[in-house]
Amino acid sequence: MPPVATGGDEALDVVPVRHYGRWAAAVAAVAALIGLVGSLAKNDNLHWDVVGDYLFAGLIFDGMATTLWLTAAAMLLGLVLGTVIAVMRLSDSPVLYGLSSLFVWAFRGTPLLVQIIFWGYAAALYSQIKIGIPFTDITFVSWDTNAVLTPAVAALLALGLNEAAYASEIVRAGIQSVDPGQAEAAHSLGMRPGLTMRRIVLPQAMRVIIPPMGNETINMLKMTALVSVIAAHDLMSNVQEVYAQNYQVIPLLVVASCWYLALVSLLSVPQAWLERRYGRGTTRGRSTPALQRMLGSAGTSWARRTKKEAGR
Secondary structure, eight states: OOOOOOSSSSOBBOOOOHHHHHHHHHHHHHHHHHHHHHHHHHHHGGOOHHHHHHTTHHHHHHHHHHHHHHHHHHHHHHHHHHHHHHHTTTTOOOHHHHHHHHHHHHHSSSOOOHHHHHHHHHTTTTTEEEOOTTTSEEEEEEEEEHSSHHHHHHHHHHHHHHHHHHHHHHHHHHHHHHSSSHHHHHHHOOOHHHHHHHIHHHHHHHHHHHHHHHHHHHHHHHHHHGGGTTTSSSSHHHHHHHHHHOOOOOHHHHHHHHHHHHHHHHHHHHHEEEEEEETTTTTOSSOOHEEEEEEEHHHHHHHHHHHHHOOO
């Protein structure tokens, strides 16, 4: 902090408050972390040789590829469908509002694991998927359900439809955050409601929509592990297949955890950038990362001490 001028010739050197309790808590936390890491490193039951053998195995990379495309496809399906449902929920039509509310109620009110199992075993409910005239025996085309709803397709439908229910609420909140006067001004210029929504409302709503959507993407990446119950050949499914044969459960779970942490860390970088990009002007409190604040404080203290010694 800069010196404070007084009535005399000398200036008072303001010393910041020392937070000894905070430093003590930090030292205790670091010590506990070092102890935990050391305990895990020396634990023979983890079988680090097995972890090293499977960490870069081809089967693991095949599962990661499935996990990544499931995440991307489910998020795309959820975002597109969620936007449509959000617009329907804001519609003045009671039919559109009722159908969209029913969709959100059904897919948000049941566990995702139940939905994955339901889509995975949908053939037990309908053995054939038919297109024809309802309530008659007239069928134009039909497919075998098991041939259409493969484990990958079932996983995509379950993840995408579940995400659509949550994405619709995020999009609806973003749309409602825009000042209604924006839409009224557009209507006064002769713009139709659909054009107003696409050109005026949604671009402004992105400020509220995009940051939580980044968090939803990270959550979706982790939720793909649930599709292992229907053997969708994702990362977790392939890991389970391996430890079902060699019984090395903990080492294989460590392998899966390492790759999930790596993928989530990569996704956290654009998420943090989006939060800063679209949160400019609205962020309250400290938005600077803790490490940067610590380094900045250390640099400021060093510069202050250097200046003081130079003055002497």
